[in-house]
Amino acid sequence: MTRPDAAGPDAAGPGAARPDAAGPDPVGPDTRSRRAAPTLRPAWDLTGRTALVTGAGSATGIGFAAAGMLGELGARVVLTGTTERVHERASELAARGIEASGIVCTLDAEAGARVLAEALAGAGLAPTILVNNAGMVAVGDAEMLHGDVMTSPAEWDRGLAINLSTAFHATRTVVGFMRDAGWGRIVTVSSVSGPVMASRNDVAYAAAKAGLVGLTRALAVDEAARGITANAVAPGWIETGSQLESEAVEGGLVPAGRSGTAAEVASVIAWLASPGASYVTGQTIVVDGGNSIAEERR
Numbered sequence: 001m002t003r004p005d006a007a008g009p010d011a012a013g014p015g016a017a018r019p020d021a022a023g024p025d026p027v028g029p030d031t032r033s034r035r036a037a038p039t040l041r042p043a044w045d046l047t048g049r050t051a052l053v054t055g056a057g058s059a060t061g062i063g064f065a066a067a068g069m070l071g072e073l074g075a076r077v078v079l080t081g082t083t084e085r086v087h088e089r090a091s092e093l094a095a096r097g098i099e100a101s102g103i104v105c106t107l108d109a110e111a112g113a114r115v116l117a118e119a120l121a122g123a124g125l126a127p128t129i130l131v132n133n134a135g136m137v138a139v140g141d142a143e144m145l146h147g148d149v150m151t152s153p154a155e156w157d158r159g160l161a162i163n164l165s166t167a168f169h170a171t172r173t174v175v176g177f178m179r180d181a182g183w184g185r186i187v188t189v190s191s192v193s194g195p196v197m198a199s200r201n202d203v204a205y206a207a208a209k210a211g212l213v214g215l216t217r218a219l220a221v222d223e224a225a226r227g228i229t230a231n232a233v234a235p236g237w238i239e240t241g242s243q244l245e246s247e248a249v250e251g252g253l254v255p256a257g258r259s260g261t262a263a264e265v266a267s268v269i270a271w272l273a274s275p276g277a278s279y280v281t282g283q284t285i286v287v288d289g290g291n292s293i294a295e296e297r298r
Contacts, residue, residue: 043276047074052127055134057081060241063133065266071098113169126177132167159204184228220282229281236288256289
């Protein structure tokens with residue numbers, strides 16, 4: 001880990017300070033008195049909270065952009081990635097004054113989740129914000145998986161493991177911290193592909209991303225009474241380092257006339273992770289420049 005600093009509010013272990021457990025959201029309902037409308041600062045302030053962002057190894061990706069925004073709002077940030085480059089991203093955040101650390105793990109199976117759990121325990125960290133961003137394709141994979149319904153069972157299983165099981169394993173690893181604190185935010189990066197529309201020859205990816213929305217809704221129902229919200233973000237064509245030339249062309253055809261940026265998706269994630277979003281749960285926010293509502297493309 002880049003900066004395994006166990007000090008601070010989310011530190012785990014006996015006697016550790018846990019402001020996350022101090023009470024309800026500062027902007028939540030109060031039946032005893034009428035409160036003034038919250039100012040922007042308390043509604044966004046994440047000071048004293050720890051955020052885990054999976055799939056944050058790419059310098060141009062949504063995960064890294066989200067980690068930066070959460071850090072700027074005051075959160076300590078833990079990033080995961082499948083290679084050592086995640087430590088570089090953590091160092092870049094540290095250079096910006098954000099307390100950050102990196103963990104190398106692959107979350108498509110239970111073994112990788114155990115690596116994550118052990119690393120968090122070793123550093124004394126108890127995240128109460130989770131951004132499920134891992135998926136699509138990992139460094140070391142030959143290429144992104146594609147195929148229609150005649151794809152091989154092995155490729156189908158691999159597609160679901162990368163794009164759906166990663167969120168299950170990460171959530172299962174940290175939801176206990178949120179339950180203990182009586183406060184939590186789970187934000188899962190899905191896609192318009194699957195929940196809203198579909199691309200040709202991409203059945204496993206579409207099924208997995210639609211499954212993330214189902215997982216999000218189930219989590220929202222199960223965890224609401226514990227002060228935990230669960231929401232999804234569904235990006236459209238986004239300009240990252242992995243965007244193909246053909247995808248960039250498609251991005252130019254949306255009503256906004258361009259692909260989105262990782263920062264534009266990250267801003268939605270940051271809001272859903274904030275105290276001000278305490279009454280929003282089980283929702284999917286589409287970030288696609290109007291692509292999913294347009295009947296005409298030219």
